[in-house]
Amino acid sequence: MRNLGVVARGLRTPIIKNGDNLHDILVDTLDKIHKEDNIEFRDMDVLAITESILARSQGNYATIEQLKKDLDKKFENEIGVVFPITSRNRFSTIMNAIAQTDKKIKVFFNFPSDEVGNALFDKSLLIGKDINIYTDILNEKEYRELVGEDNRHIFTGIDYVKLYKSYRENEDIEVYFTNNPEEIAKLSDELLICNIHDRVYYKETFKKLGVKNVLSLDNILDKPVDGSGYNELYGVYGSNLSTESSIKLFPRDSQEFVEKLQKDINEKYGINMQVMIYGDGAFKDPIGKIWELADPVVSPGYTKGLEGTPNELKIKYIADTDLKDMQGEEALDAIKDKISHKDSDLVGSNASLGTTPRQLTDLLGSLSDLVSGSGDKGTPVVLIQGYFDNLASN
Incomplete structure (x- = not known):
């Protein structure tokens, strides 16, 4: 069994200015982390790009x-x-x-x-x-x-x-x-x-x-x-x-941008990577009461594989009900089997009670916003791996 689940990495890029070819910069950035940091890309990895660098490159x-x-x-x-x-x-x-x-x-x-x-x-x-x-x-x-x-x-x-x-x-x-x-x-x-x-x-x-x-x-x-x-x-x-x-301003032609970038990345690496543009995450600060989302949407452009909402079982609910008399490997095998055979639509099911019924792009955008930060991290691009895996994945 893999020991790591979701991994999100902030990627450092050059400082993007008006007129820069952001598409080529991002292709080069992925090439560097592949070769220099030994990062292997897999199907359904997500490349999330902050809206600001797309808008800046467009001179918007x-x-x-x-x-x-x-x-x-x-x-x-x-x-x-x-x-x-x-x-x-x-x-x-x-x-x-x-x-x-x-x-x-x-x-x-x-x-x-x-x-x-x-x-x-x-x-x-x-x-x-x-x-x-x-x-x-x-x-x-x-x-x-x-x-x-x-x-x-x-x-x-x-x-x-x-x-x-x-x-x-x-x-x-x-x-x-x-x-x-x-x-x-x-x-x-x-x-x-x-x-x-x-x-x-x-x-x-x-x-x-x-x-x-x-x-x-x-x-x-x-x-x-x-x-x-x-x-x-x-x-x-x-x-x-x-x-x-x-x-x-908010960037233009975001959908066209992500689709072309996805096509070129997938042809180069032989994988099915998803690409999205993200702005503010959709979360609320519990102390200041400020809801982060001041953009009209979290993601103005994303590839087709990011459509929809999660369809997940709530492990802790099943652990306390169906698996209450099981321990160790028996419980682990049982939950893997339930995940492997879960219904394609769990809406209304107690087994999904407490899972997050939000758009995938809102969840991924929020994750990316927290990873990239809003200050001096210098990582306006985020690579998310394992997000679409589950406990039953190899």
């Missing part, structure tokens, strides 16, 4: 001025900024571009936290207050009376309300705090939906409420503006701060 960037120009074209008199996340990396540059337009600006914050768990303030401040977070709307004065004049994020030390207002001269931006679309619809008839994961729901909701112009961030830079980068599917969703005056 945009400036504040290019963002501003697109916003000016798509809004007439006003921009109601609906449910932005509170993030310097993810939203501050977009907010800066919004503020540079000649439109009237109103910002509608979720409270007490945004959709990815960034707390605008400690929710304990609501105890004993006559405030309903589902229906009420607070203006800035009422918000400050609740939280104080200096309300900084526990991790970043930033007062995001002050930061987002600071991008316009004289801070001429109205801010409100609500989770109620009906209250927002009363105050603005031109809205930019910034919520990531419920954007379709909110667009339809505001249209039903009679709002004249409803767009979301996937409608901004969905086409190039003055030579800018763009993303026809996600617009500026999934973008990150690049410099003080520009953002890096």
Whole structure:
């Protein structure tokens, strides 16, 4: 029996820049670890590539001025900024571009936290207050009376309300705090939906409420503006701060990229390797309450073998039930036999109780995000081996 199960390795690559041939760099990287680190590749290994290096190699960037120009074209008199996340990396540059337009600006914050768990303030401040977070709307004065004049994020030390207002001269931006679309619809008839994961729901909701112009961030830079980068599917969703005056967008043509790379790798090594592009993992920090997924999807491109969800037996459940009177090799042989003969669809079965019913790409993307890290590891590519094996595999 093999003694190792899943193994995930971060792969070091050169620093990827605009115009680099990422396909060839990745082929060369695999060749080096095969020859220099004696890594053998097998069927159903997974090569996971962070979205940022694909976007950088494509030069998929945009400036504040290019963002501003697109916003000016798509809004007439006003921009109601609906449910932005509170993030310097993810939203501050977009907010800066919004503020540079000649439109009237109103910002509608979720409270007490945004959709990815960034707390605008400690929710304990609501105890004993006559405030309903589902229906009420607070203006800035009422918000400050609740939280104080200096309300900084526990991790970043930033007062995001002050930061987002600071991008316009004289801070001429109205801010409100609500989770109620009906209250927002009363105050603005031109809205930019910034919520990531419920954007379709909110667009339809505001249209039903009679709002004249409803767009979301996937409608901004969905086409190039003055030579800018763009993303026809996600617009500026999934973008990150690049410099003080520009953002890096989510990569384009991810599916085409992974399929070509898979073809070339598999022809070279005679195996069936799977390839995916990944961004944020889909997990939540138990202390800060921040949900990691600020991208529109975990994986914007992946090969066919990564479709679907796991179909696994829960070993500890079977060990405590069917195998309760067995020990040692007898129990091991019995569980191997059950795995080898498991049904092709275990949904609803007690034997799969407690297994993770998530998309394979979400699970693999989360694993890859943790392995590659977000700082100075220098491993923007992850090789995952043994993920599709089980205890009965040779």
